[in-house]
Amino acid sequence: MSKPMTMVAAGALVLSLAACDVRRAGEGEGDPPVEEPDPTAEPSATPSATESSPAASILRDDSAIDVPLVEEPTEPVDLTIPFASGSDISPAAERLLEQLLREDALAEDWPVILAGHTDSGGNDQANLRSSRARAEAVAAWLVERGVADSRIRVIAFGEQNPIAPNALPDGTPNESGRRANRRVEVRIAPPPADDDDRAGFDQGA
Secondary structure: OOHHHHHHHHHHHHHHHHHHHHHHHHOOOOOOOOOOOOOOOOOOOOOOHHHHOHHHHOOOOHHHOOOOOOOOOOOOEEEEEEOOOOOOOOHHHHHHHHHHHOOHHHHOOOOEEEEEEOOOOOOHHHHHHHHHHHHHHHHHHHHHOOOOHHHEEEEEOOOOOOOOOOEOOOOOEOHHHHHHHOEEEEEEOOOOOOHHHOOOOOOOO
């Protein structure tokens, strides 16, 4: 081997040894070596992210919250029962009364006020008797179907409170208006503080 080649080989050997020293010096610096998990070791009792999170103690399941149900108050009932003539309950009037039996207000312990009305035909006393007979016919119908008689109050108004004109402008009878005035008004509502006027009706004659 020639002398120049021997010197080149010696220089390469020196550089290789220096690189080894550098690698050994760097082994104690930087990130520590990662330990490989032992497959035979039992899992540690590390809390889950949900358990260790501070927000987990604040958040809650809305579906588990009991929302109280608010009951709707029972509404009063106002119903007009028509009477074509006399005090007989017509099939149309009976259908209205059957609807009344299904009202929630009737299931309450509220007074049932029956106000009888007539048109202006006849004298005052006859109209009072006729209006009372109509209201009492409705009362008897309700009692027969289970409504307590003690809850029912009958008021006779006669011709005092028309809801339509009894006569036309020329003075002739207004038949449609008179027919509308022959009626019984039913009201079922809580009694007000003043028991003398429980249904909001005037006592009349």
